[in-house]
Amino acid sequence: MKKQLSLLTFILMYTTSFAQVGINTSNPHTSSALDVQSDTKGLIVPRLTSTAVTSLSSSASEGLIVFDKDQKKFLGWDGTKWQNLGFEGGGSGSSLLTGTIFTQSFETGDSVNYTTAGFAPSSFNFTSGSTVTGDAPSSSSLFSDGTRGFGYSNNNSSGTNSYIEFNTVDASTYTNNITFSFDIAAFSIGSTSNGVENNDVVTIEVSTDGGANYNTKLTLTGGNSSTATNTRWAFSGSGIGTNSYSSSGITVASSSTATGSAITLTGTQAITKLSVTGIPNSSQLKVRIGTRNNAATELWVVDNVKLQAL
Structure with missing residues (x-):
């Protein structure tokens, strides 16, 4: 036992004295703490998702290096933010990143990066399968x-929204052309005569101070005017509603000129994609989706949420 302890003490003293480690070499370079040598193999650093990199920001130590496997980039923590060590994709002389900041498809295996809040958080529920006879539109996917x-x-009928609030993210290393987008559809459930109208809305709201203040940049309403009510549409539509963060908030509605009630919208008349572009690369970026409807048989469905630097 004494011999074993003596040997261990010697090894520790030797390692401490030289404070160097060599792999595949017995003579590490004097300027290095770690010298890895090979003519046929490389060094693999930890490979993290973009979400995991963002989560690491609060505890990262200056000089930390990781590989963002979503961005396909090596990143280094400079003490306050992540730097792109490859300097690609951000413009001349820039180290700002492009790519996916986070996604949410509400699948069973997705990381939960949101909470529900506002008027009636318990009214949010996962949807799957398809609508049936007696719904409108019927035989349509609920995702x-x-x-x-x-x-x-x-x-x-209070006029108060409920919200899907996504976690605050540090987007300071991304380009200013940050875009928040998602897919949207509206259904009448258990009735073929209901749907959404002008006072039923979905909003995109952006905060650059961690949720202390929000700016509503885009509002989608059901119907197309006060003369069209109880509209509904499936995800198979191809209409788009978008706005720039630098612009004032706008309201979008279907381009359909139909009037009356119980109208099923299709094609470009069915707005199924909402987005806000040019969001600032704030270190305290927070986005939320607001929803409101005035009948229990009306159903908004959100899916395929993305926050990207394009």
Whole structure:
């Protein structure tokens, strides 16, 4: 035992004295703490998702290096933010990143990066499968990606939104052309005569101070005017509603000129993609989706949420 302890003490003293480690070499370079030598193999650093990199920001130590496997980039923590060590994709002389900051498809295996809040958080529920006879539109998927969406249905005449609030992210290392987008559809459930109208809305709201203050940049309403009510549409539509963060908030609605009630929108008349572009690369970026409807048979469904630097 004494011999073993003596040997261990000697090894520790030797390692401490030289404070160097060599792999595949017995003579590490004097300028290095670690010298790895090979003519046929490389060094693999930890490979993290973009979400995991963002989560690491609060505890990262200056000089930490990781590989972002979503961005396909080596990143280094400079003490306050992540730097792109490859300097690609951000413009001349820039180290700002492009790519996916986070996604949410509401699948069973997705990391939960959101909470629900506002008027009736319990009215949010996962949706799967398809609508049936007696719904409108019938035989339509209740998701746009994977196998699940996130639906909201509530009899709310107060004019107050409920929210899907996504976690605050540090987007300071990304370009200023940050875009938040998602897919949206509207259904009448258990009735073929209901749907959404002008006072039923979905909003995109952006905060650059961690949620202390929000700016509503885009509002989608059901119907197309006060003369069109109880509209509904599936994810198979191709209409788009978008706005720039630098612009004032706008309201979008279907381009359909139909009037009356119980109208099923299709093609470009069915707005199924909402987005806000040019969001600032704030270190305290927070986005949320607001929803409101005034009948329990009305159902908004959100899916395929993305925050990207393009």
